[in-house]
Amino acid sequence: MITSAPIELAVSTVIFALRPGDDSGRRTVWLPLVRRIREPQQGKWALPGGPLEPAQELSESAAFTLNETTGLSPSYLEQLYAFGNVGRSPGNRVVSIIYWALVREEEAAEAVVTENVRWFPADDLPELAFDHAEIVEYALGRLRGKLEYSNLGHAFVGELFTLSALREVYEAVLDKRIDPANFRRQVETSGLVRATEQVQTGGRHRPARLYRFTAAATQLASQSASI
Amino acid sequence: MITSAPIELAVSTVIFALRPGDDSGRRTVWLPLVRRIREPQQGKWALPGGPLEPAQELSESAAFTLNETTGLSPSYLEQLYAFGNVGRSPGNRVVSIIYWALVREEEAAEAVVTENVRWFPADDLPELAFDHAEIVEYALGRLRGKLEYSNLGHAFVGELFTLSALREVYEAVLDKRIDPANFRRQVETSGLVRATEQVQTGGRHRPARLYRFTAAATQLASQSASI
C-alpha cells in the first residue's frame, strides 16, 4: 500500500506598516520578514508563519505569528488567499493560507528586531523564499485596491487624527498625491468620520482639527475584512 | 506522547448557472448540491467537494469535482475563501478551500441529475450541511460584487451574443432592471466587446446585432480570477 506524505497546512502573514522612507520625509510601506534558519531555502527571507495547530483558528494563528514577529497586535487582519501549487515547496506539498495585516507603526516601531527578523521597504525587497515574492505582490495589490473602495485608512491612524494624517496614509499606500481640499470633502461626506472639539497645535501653521472614526467606520472595516 | 488527529484539507466548489425560474420567463441563479451519504450530517445537502490529493492542484481539484457533479467544464473558476473554523465540522478539524465557478447552462443543462445531485435556486436552498449556507451566501456576494466591476458576464454567454442576452445575465444576477440604452453604451465604450457582421433574427422585432468579446476581455476575466 502506497501512502504519500500528508499535505502540510501552514498559515503565514504579510504584515504592513507605514514607516519613514530613507529619502524624503514621507512614509512608505514596509513589511517584516524572517530569515529561514533551516532547509529548504535556508538563509533566504520569508514571510512569518508556521504550521496550523489543530485547535487554533486560522486568524488566531496569523495574529499569533504577527505578535511573535513584531510584538504588535494587528489593527486590521484579513485572509488574503490560499497558495497551494504543487511545486511551490520542493519536496513536500504545502498549502499556505495567507493573511495580511496592518499595524500602527507608532506603538512599538523598532521593538522587535533581531538578527533574523528585519523590516524591508515593500518596493525594495531581498530575494524571497518559495513563492513569497508573488504573495507579497498580491497582498500589495489587495492593500491598494481595498484602500480605494473601503475605509482601510482607519487601521493606520490612531484614535484621534488630523485629515492630513489620514491623507498621508492614502498618499503613502497609493504612492500618489491627493488634493487636500477634495480629500477633505470626500472623507467628510462619507459619514465615516466625525470632527472633535480638539485641535492639534505645534506645526508652524494653523492648528488642524482632530477627527475620530464613527462606529459605522469601525464596523465597516471589520465587515469588509470578511468580504 | 499526545498526537492529535491531523487537520484535513478539502476543496469544495460553489457552482453557479443561470436557469429559467419557476415563475416568469426570466432566468435566475441556480447551483447544484449533493446529498451527503454518510455521517456526519448524513442526508443533508452540501457543496460538491472532496479531500485534496497530494499531487493535485487546488483549482484542478475544484474543476474535477465540478465536472463530476455537473458534467460541465467551468467557463470561470476562482478561489473564494478558505473556511477553517475549529467548530465547523464536529469531531474533526477540516479546512475547506472553496472555489466558485460559473457554467454556461445551454451546454448540457439537465445532463447530470441523480438521486443525490440536484440543482436549487440560489434564493431557495434547503438546509445545508456544516457551514455551507454561510459559504453560499458569501459566494453570492462575491458573484454580484464582481459582476459590477469586472466583465464577468463573459462567462455566462456564448461566443456570440446579443447585448440583450448579456444584459439579461446582469439583470438575473443582480436581480434588478437595467436600462437597455445605458447598458449598451457602457458595454460598447468599455472596449471589451466587438460587434460582428451577423445579426440574430427570429424574434418578432428588429434583429439584434451579435457581438463577441475581445481578447482584452477574456484576458481580463482570467486575470481578475486571481485577484
Add this chain to the structure above:
DNA sequence: TCAAAAGTGTTTTAAATACACCCATGT
C-alpha cells in the same frame, strides 16, 4: 398595421477633479 425589442439622441443628476483664495499659527 401593430406590438415589441433594437438602437439613437438628449437632458438631468451626481461625482470627481482642478484650482483660486482666505485663515491661523510658529518663527
Add this chain to the structure above:
DNA sequence: ACATGGGTGTATTTAAAACACTTTTGA
C-alpha cells in the same frame, strides 16, 4: 511679516441615470 499647512468656495470635467424617440422585424 511671512512661510506653511488648514480650510472654504467655485468652476470644469466626466460619468451615471432617466427618458423620449426612431428603426426594423414577425405576426
